[in-house]
Amino acid sequence: RRSTQSADTVRLGLFPNLTHAPALVALERGIFTQALGSVKLETKAFSAGPEAMEAIYAGALDACFIGPIPALNGYLRSDGRALKIVAGAASGGAALVVQADSPIVGAKDLAGKKLASPQLGNTQDLALRHYLERNGLKTKEQGGDVQIVPIANADTLQLMRAKQLDGAWVPEPWVTRLLHEAGGRILVDERDLWPDRKFPITVLVVSQKFLEAQPQLVEKLVRAHVENLTWMASHADEVRTLLPKALLKLGQKALPPEIIDEALKRIDFTSDPMPAALMQLASDARKLGYMPAAGKPEEALDLRFVKGSGTP
Amino acid sequence: MIRISQVSKHFISRTGSHHALDSVSLDIADGQFVCLVGPSGCGKSTLLNLIAGLEMPDSGSVTVFDTPVTAPGPDRSVMFQDSALFPWLSVRKNVEFGLELANVPRSEWQGRVETFLKKVHLWRFRDAYVHELSGGMRQRVALARSLAPDPRVLLMDEPFASLDAQTRDVLHVELQEIWRATQKTVVFVTHNVREAVRLGDRVIMLATRPGRIKHDVKIDLARPRESEGDVAYYVGRIMKELKVEVDKVMREEMGDAWQPTPGDLPSGPTGGVGGGI
Amino acid sequence: MIRISQVSKHFISRTGSHHALDSVSLDIADGQFVCLVGPSGCGKSTLLNLIAGLEMPDSGSVTVFDTPVTAPGPDRSVMFQDSALFPWLSVRKNVEFGLELANVPRSEWQGRVETFLKKVHLWRFRDAYVHELSGGMRQRVALARSLAPDPRVLLMDEPFASLDAQTRDVLHVELQEIWRATQKTVVFVTHNVREAVRLGDRVIMLATRPGRIKHDVKIDLARPRESEGDVAYYVGRIMKELKVEVDKVMREEMGDAWQPTPGDLPSGPTGGVGGGI
Amino acid sequence: MARSLWEGFSDGTILVGVGVSLRRLFIGYSISLIVGLPLGLGLARSKVLEDSLGTIVTGMQALPSICWLPIALIWFGLSETAILFVVVAGSLFSITIATTAGVRNVPPLLVRAARTMGARGPQLYFRVILPASLPGILSGMRLGWTFAWRSLMAGELLFVSGGLGQLLATGRELRDMSRVLAVMVTIVGLGLLTDVLVFDRLEQRVRERWGTDRA
Amino acid sequence: MARSLWEGFSDGTILVGVGVSLRRLFIGYSISLIVGLPLGLGLARSKVLEDSLGTIVTGMQALPSICWLPIALIWFGLSETAILFVVVAGSLFSITIATTAGVRNVPPLLVRAARTMGARGPQLYFRVILPASLPGILSGMRLGWTFAWRSLMAGELLFVSGGLGQLLATGRELRDMSRVLAVMVTIVGLGLLTDVLVFDRLEQRVRERWGTDRA
Ligand SMILES: Nc1ncnc2c1ncn2[C@@H]1O[C@H](COP(=O)(O)OP(=O)(O)OP(=O)(O)O)[C@@H](O)[C@H]1O
Ligand SMILES: Nc1ncnc2c1ncn2[C@@H]1O[C@H](COP(=O)(O)OP(=O)(O)OP(=O)(O)O)[C@@H](O)[C@H]1O
Numbered sequence A: 001r002r003s004t005q006s007a008d009t010v011r012l013g014l015f016p017n018l019t020h021a022p023a024l025v026a027l028e029r030g031i032f033t034q035a036l037g038s039v040k041l042e043t044k045a046f047s048a049g050p051e052a053m054e055a056i057y058a059g060a061l062d063a064c065f066i067g068p069i070p071a072l073n074g075y076l077r078s079d080g081r082a083l084k085i086v087a088g089a090a091s092g093g094a095a096l097v098v099q100a101d102s103p104i105v106g107a108k109d110l111a112g113k114k115l116a117s118p119q120l121g122n123t124q125d126l127a128l129r130h131y132l133e134r135n136g137l138k139t140k141e142q143g144g145d146v147q148i149v150p151i152a153n154a155d156t157l158q159l160m161r162a163k164q165l166d167g168a169w170v171p172e173p174w175v176t177r178l179l180h181e182a183g184g185r186i187l188v189d190e191r192d193l194w195p196d197r198k199f200p201i202t203v204l205v206v207s208q209k210f211l212e213a214q215p216q217l218v219e220k221l222v223r224a225h226v227e228n229l230t231w232m233a234s235h236a237d238e239v240r241t242l243l244p245k246a247l248l249k250l251g252q253k254a255l256p257p258e259i260i261d262e263a264l265k266r267i268d269f270t271s272d273p274m275p276a277a278l279m280q281l282a283s284d285a286r287k288l289g290y291m292p293a294a295g296k297p298e299e300a301l302d303l304r305f306v307k308g309s310g311t312p
Numbered sequence B, C: 001m002i003r004i005s006q007v008s009k010h011f012i013s014r015t016g017s018h019h020a021l022d023s024v025s026l027d028i029a030d031g032q033f034v035c036l037v038g039p040s041g042c043g044k045s046t047l048l049n050l051i052a053g054l055e056m057p058d059s060g061s062v063t064v065f066d067t068p069v070t071a072p073g074p075d076r077s078v079m080f081q082d083s084a085l086f087p088w089l090s091v092r093k094n095v096e097f098g099l100e101l102a103n104v105p106r107s108e109w110q111g112r113v114e115t116f117l118k119k120v121h122l123w124r125f126r127d128a129y130v131h132e133l134s135g136g137m138r139q140r141v142a143l144a145r146s147l148a149p150d151p152r153v154l155l156m157d158e159p160f161a162s163l164d165a166q167t168r169d170v171l172h173v174e175l176q177e178i179w180r181a182t183q184k185t186v187v188f189v190t191h192n193v194r195e196a197v198r199l200g201d202r203v204i205m206l207a208t209r210p211g212r213i214k215h216d217v218k219i220d221l222a223r224p225r226e227s228e229g230d231v232a233y234y235v236g237r238i239m240k241e242l243k244v245e246v247d248k249v250m251r252e253e254m255g256d257a258w259q260p261t262p263g264d265l266p267s268g269p270t271g272g273v274g275g276g277i
Numbered sequence D, E: 001m002a003r004s005l006w007e008g009f010s011d012g013t014i015l016v017g018v019g020v021s022l023r024r025l026f027i028g029y030s031i032s033l034i035v036g037l038p039l040g041l042g043l044a045r046s047k048v049l050e051d052s053l054g055t056i057v058t059g060m061q062a063l064p065s066i067c068w069l070p071i072a073l074i075w076f077g078l079s080e081t082a083i084l085f086v087v088v089a090g091s092l093f094s095i096t097i098a099t100t101a102g103v104r105n106v107p108p109l110l111v112r113a114a115r116t117m118g119a120r121g122p123q124l125y126f127r128v129i130l131p132a133s134l135p136g137i138l139s140g141m142r143l144g145w146t147f148a149w150r151s152l153m154a155g156e157l158l159f160v161s162g163g164l165g166q167l168l169a170t171g172r173e174l175r176d177m178s179r180v181l182a183v184m185v186t187i188v189g190l191g192l193l194t195d196v197l198v199f200d201r202l203e204q205r206v207r208e209r210w211g212t213d214r215a
């Protein structure tokens, strides 16, 4: 059991979130199982990032869909030994939502406000801090007057409703839920801050041990992933019916279809890990002290499999 | 005056109802030293608790100085077989706590504590804690605690039963000394007929199942009571009655196995059942 | 034969070292009934525990039947003031547990349990639990439990001290009966001189601080011992010695407050200090 | 609220969750008992053990379950065993400490009596000291049960595996109050049920046997 | 490992975290004591209270802290009070239950004696029953402290507010093992420290006073 990995199973981790739709759809379609042939697929769903990363470190997981910041952090903290990013999965799907009836119209109006992010040092938290900095605002910790409260998404919804928050930088489907259930309005769609409106929100990582021992399995996995993305691009209706099914299987109660529909509109699915954007994220994170300064984040990428599989 | 009239008391427990006292009537004059004896379970403690106000009678009435007893109060001090001292308080504080509960003005505490701890020869130990005292010393503190608030009635439930014979002898002397000096009414429960005769103006014997008064013997002897002959006369008289009751209890405990033979319970004026002090 | 030679024992506690026994030597012949008396704290229990193997001497040696005592064992049964019965076992199981620990073959259990429970008149209560029994009944079960494994020595540490006088009298009779029938060696600790004289072949009096043997009195009386005169003679003799020791202890407890006067400790052959049973 | 409760129960996931969680609870708790009781016994009776292990046990008890999650993952990977480990780690130490206290409260006289009857070694421990400390041990077991419950809820967050803890977390994550409420009510209900059906009965029986309810 | 421990401590955030967490722990625990002790006393002495509240308290004890998080937010928003609420909710019920047990074990004779001396009402409760049950209450307090710690770690996950719980969580999130280790060592250390400095001493004092260490 212990960090031994047999050649006859691949253990894949994922999160029951909309931003993990490529993984969920692939599972529902049985794509990975097909691609792996005689090798068995074991999936593990997580509800929080640290457990997934700890599982990779512990050798209990071979591959995992995860956010870019945990992925880069996991790489750097292990001195480049734990994992590699082998493909992208999703782009976009995050936004700064503010109270609809508030007078906030631009970054300047955020001075003195209380804003939520999902977790200190996660992808959205970083985006929010970076956004404030670029607009010349300082957080309370930096001696400024903007207060950032990292808090669970569910609690954000609650607090937005109770008007105890002025805004929140959250991923989908929380953007949509804030709009519909908490009287929110989008102030910044994160895509607008990036070149080509593209930045990674979910990537596929594999453990280095797995990569070294079974590169052919990694290749099969990535190829299947890319094929699935191609399929998704042309089968939007099927995606909409498969997603809730997959979520339900993982113990998630189905969201209303309208919410799913609308949320999917703000997410793009792509196997491109967007190296430039990733490096930008890494340098932002380093500036804020969320990532070790040592190590080369660019070496976290191993793009030989995506490149050879015809990126959609 | 303590007046108990037509008092009955039942206890209901899981195993059924138990008739502890059956229309008991008893008057105790002020300043009298009354001893209650009787076989185990005959209701001695129950009777004492009724006077103390710790139990309420099912029927009948208990009045102390013409006031019906409805609750315990510091006018009736109680001493138990176990000293029931408060382990978290020093000897002095134990006595003071009694004074406080009896609403004795604080200015008097110092004097009273000293008086009574000296009376029981424990002034040296005023700052000791309970666990540092021997059993006899503990009972002496309990006695001081009972006496310090100057109650009109002193109720004692086998206060010396767990002490060794020597210590008990010493405390008998101290108790009689104190009683003589303060002229309190004392009700003293004991298993020990000799102890009862040595101490009491009156020895009341209870019979068992249900508990009722079987004998009420006036002990007309001068104190201190040392002359063996006189004490022995009373002890013998009461013992004879008690033996009948004890046999009754034994028979219930042991069933047919119990056969009272003249030889197996050595009897006689000084060596008999319960005759020892 | 129990042979105690030149045994000394200290106890080290936070408050200092205490010299409990000071080179005590004592031989007890097989089948003898020896009573140990002495003031509180003189080391009676310590001596008994040394024979039992519950304590080890600092110097000197204890041998039982020519074997040095190194640990407790079922050849030397011990009975305490508290019955120390196991509350989670029924009366029968308590006795059986003793048999099991003594490695008595299981086939004999049934018979022995019945024999000994009948001997103490508690066969009817074989399935009762400890808390359902009175104090006297508990001590009888403890006696049966001690006897059932057929130990060669019976060690008893104030076994009847917490019982009322009547129950104690009954148990005295039972114990003597059993001793007569089985001829065990008995070492019996008591505070009560009368009890000691009534039961023992020999009464050994210990003196205090440090504990040592002060008197060793052979009681040459026929059993059952009822004749007051003879018992009284011995009681009186031992009492006189004991009073000196008790005074010593009291003086330490009470300091200057203690003045032994002829009057305050009533003395005399039958009514004196510790004379009661 | 009643309606949302009903909704929470109606889809059956709660029932499945209860089954999964109870199984884990039962196994984890049993392991804690099997290890904790002898350990507590040992700590109470041996000065050496007490000085070495006692401190460690006391310190470990303060650790919240969240600290055990990474360790569980490293040692046991993504398996049932990892979840059980969190349950055991969360309840073992308190059971041990309570047992130690229970054993310390055994009247020394009982032990002396047993020794004079010839009891030694394991016999003394298992036939005398253990039953004699039953009242104290029972309260330790009760306590351990609470800790086991709470740790299980944390342990089930390791990965999605269908227990009540998971339902609670996802319910919270999705702001599905009917589910959260239903899980809470279930936990309280199960807690009360075990208390009444198991611990109260055991305690009642011990009290009757010991005669302590007479006091 | 020693190095990573040192790293974890060296930047000072741990020290600040300890301060913040201890403050919360102290306040929350004090509230639990102030509410729990009288409540436990009441439950032990009043049949009516016991029948009504007793069951609720027993049931609530099983609830893990995660259940209290949403309720804390709804009631208290993003405030210190919300965190304190989680601490109180996590420790109050066990303190209450332990106090109830402690009071039940008070020798009835002491209460009878006090009554015959004229003690009644609050006097009886606070001057006699409460001190008499001190040994039992102390073990309840010790237990409550453990629960308070564990709940605090959960409560501090509510939002970022500088405590050890948050340091632990972000340490995990950022895969900063040196910080995680440092926090764990700190928790164990603080747990041991309070045990030795506070509870052992209190217990020792009570034992000496009561004379129970002589047994
Ligand atoms: N609280 C109680 N509940 C049930 N039964 C009780 C209670 N108190 C006393 N009894 C029963 O009432 C009877 C009389 O008890 P009481 O304590 O008055 O006897 P006693 O003469 O003092 O006995 P002893 O000499 O053993 O102290 C006994 O049979 C006892 O079992
Ligand atoms: N385990 C112990 N630790 C410290 N001191 C002890 C211990 N056991 C006994 N002692 C002390 O040794 C002395 C003799 O004690 P022992 O119990 O033998 O006396 P005893 O004659 O049986 O007294 P009692 O009649 O009160 O039972 C006492 O002063 C006692 O305080």
Ligand SMILES: [Mg+2]
Binding pocket: B044, B045, B046, B157
């Ligand atoms: Mg009585």
Ligand SMILES: [Mg+2]
Binding pocket: C044, C045, C046, C157
């Ligand atoms: Mg002794």
